[in-house]
Amino acid sequence: MKLLLDQEKFDFVIQRLAQQLIENHPDFVNCVLIGIQPRGIFLANRIVAQIKYDFKIVVPYGKLDITFHRDDIHSQNNMLIPNQTDIDFSIDGKQVILIDDVLYTGRTIRSALDALVDFGRPDKVELMALIDRRYSREFPIQADYIGLRVDSIFSQKVKVFWKENDKKDEVVLIDNH
Amino acid sequence: MEKTTFTQKHLLGIKDLTRNDIELVLKTADSFKDLMNRPVKKVPSLKDTTIVNLFYENSTRTRISFELAEKRLSADTINFATSSSSVSKGETLIDTANNILSMKVDMIVMRHYASGAPHFLSRHVDAAIINAGDGTNEHPTQALLDAYSIREQLGSLQGKKVAILGDIMHSRVALSNIFCLKKLGAEVTVAGPPTLIPKHIKSLGVNVTYNIQEALAWCDVANVLRIQLERQNLPLFSSLREYSLYYGVTKKMLDSLKKEIVLMHPGPINRGVELSSDAADSHHSIILNQVENGVAVRMAVLYLLAGKK
Incomplete structure (x- = not known):
């Protein structure tokens, strides 16, 4: 097991991601954040809080569940149970920033894009991920804002711990043998 | 991600379900109810699934409801009412079902006037059977x-x-x-x-x-x-x-x-x-x-x- 981000670096990464966002979106005009259920919500919550703290701006923020848009419902041994979708604003003509914790094969994001366009026609969609597992993509999908790039192999697993859920902020790379 | 297992291959009756199965259905239905209040009421989950609605008995609500549910999940659907089919020429239930299944159908939603008909069919054909009402048994x-x-x-x-x-x-x-x-x-x-x-x-x-x-x-x-x-x-x-x-x-x-x-x-x-x-x-x-x-x-x-x- 390898420690990728400890608490200090974790905090720094969140701050930097929020800074990167405002560089591209001055004052967050016409901008909305959408966290992908379930674990993208943790990052989205932090980003929303960070933006509020740093810039005193409250950005519209929704949660998107992609369970029904997955391409693998038959291959699961266990059934995938949906989480709540909560988007109480229109995304028509908006700059949407999709937020997830780990970008890996890109399949989740592909599903999320499908699920997202059911809510309207955004002007632009960008992607933020805390961790980018490079060179693992199965779809041509790249993130616009990345906390940390990680080189890993298929048998390894990246685990993100969140204080709210796991009592600590930490990212580790786990070897599965 | 939370994972829970639905124990059944078919839905023949509530008698066979566990409390957990029932709660799983209700919880999943919450998400679909939420979906029904959105501008786009359709998801692609069952886009590779073909479902036949096999109705040996009249129905308004159940048939329309099933058909709508299937379409909202993007499944392909076939409707079959016995009154306008070869059943009136004397074809048996298994023959009818197997003929339909040879056209690569994955699920059968079935209503029948005989109690136990879907249970019988589930033992003889290779498709998931959903009981939409069998005689005086279950719905x-x-x-x-x-x-x-x-x-x-x-x-x-x-x-x-x-x-x-x-x-x-x-x-x-x-x-x-x-x-x-x-x-x-x-x-x-x-x-x-x-x-x-x-x-x-x-x-x-x-x-x-x-x-x-x-x-x-x-x-x-x-x-x-x-x-x-x-x-x-x-x-x-x-x-x-x-x-x-x-x-x-x-x-x-x-x-x-x-x-x-x-x-x-x-x-x-x-x-x-x-x-x-x-x-x-x-x-x-x-x-x-x-x-x-x-x-x-x-x-x-x-x-x-x-x-x-």
């Missing part, structure tokens, strides 16, 4: 949507008092509801004329009364069932007028209880027989909510079974 999706509707009104089923009123003997809705409600921890009383209440119904753990007023005074929820004239070949009560007089539910009766009561009916209503028009259309009634919830609950059932493939 599982109705019980699930009834449970969902009660849960939506009262928060939970645990400890709630549900009265099932009317023609218990011929009703598959009654049997499925009893199994479902008991598994979810509700108390159940059945009430109606003695001739329409099966002798051994108590063995299912329900209370029995022949007094509708008494049942209404006791319950939080009254589920009024249709008098199934098409299944009665014996004179079990003297006339519809008499039935309505002694066992019909009216708005006046409900109002006189001076309490909140949830009124349900699986439809189609014989207005003025088991339920008066003013009761059916009163604020107690959640009959149209039941119909709305039916689509979400059936989407949940189809989705959970498709995932087992």
Whole structure:
């Protein structure tokens, strides 16, 4: 097991991601954040809080569940149970920033894009991920804002711990043998 | 991500389900109900699944509800009504089903006048079978949507008092509801004329009364069932007028209880027989909510079974 981000670096990464966002979106005009259920919500919550703290701006923020848009419902041994979708604003003509914790094969994001366009026609969609597992993509999908790039192999697993859920902020790379 | 397993390959009856299975359906239905209030009411989950609706008996709500549920999940659907098919030329159930399946169908939603027909078919064909009502046995999706509707009104089923009123003997809705409600921890009383209440119904753990007023005074929820004239070949009560007089539910009766009561009916209503028009259309009634919830609950059932493939 390898420690990728400890608490200090974790905090720094969140701050930097929020800074990167405002560089591209001055004052967050016409901008909305959408966290992908379930674990993208943790990052989205932090980003929303960070933006509020740093810039005193409250950005519209929704949660998107992609369970029904997955391409693998038959291959699961266990059934995938949906989480709540909560988007109480229109995304028509908006700059949407999709937020997830780990970008890996890109399949989740592909599903999320499908699920997202059911809510309207955004002007632009960008992607933020805390961790980018490079060179693992199965779809041509790249993130616009990345906390940390990680080189890993298929048998390894990246685990993100969140204080709210796991009592600590930490990212580790786990070897599965 | 939370993962829970649905234990069934088919949905033949509530009798076979665990409490966890039922709760899984209800929880999944929450998400589909949410989906129904969005601008795009469709998801691609079952885009690779073909479903045949095999109806050997008439139906309005159930068939439309299933078809809508299938379409909202992006499944391909085929509708089959026996009256306009080769069944009228004498083709057997297994032959009909196997012929349909050879066209690569994944699921069969089936209504049949014979109790046990879907169970029989499930042993002989390779497709997931969903019982949409078999004779006087079970109508599982109705019980699930009834449970969902009660849960939506009262928060939970645990400890709630549900009265099932009317023609218990011929009703598959009654049997499925009893199994479902008991598994979810509700108390159940059945009430109606003695001739329409099966002798051994108590063995299912329900209370029995022949007094509708008494049942209404006791319950939080009254589920009024249709008098199934098409299944009665014996004179079990003297006339519809008499039935309505002694066992019909009216708005006046409900109002006189001076309490909140949830009124349900699986439809189609014989207005003025088991339920008066003013009761059916009163604020107690959640009959149209039941119909709305039916689509979400059936989407949940189809989705959970498709995932087992």
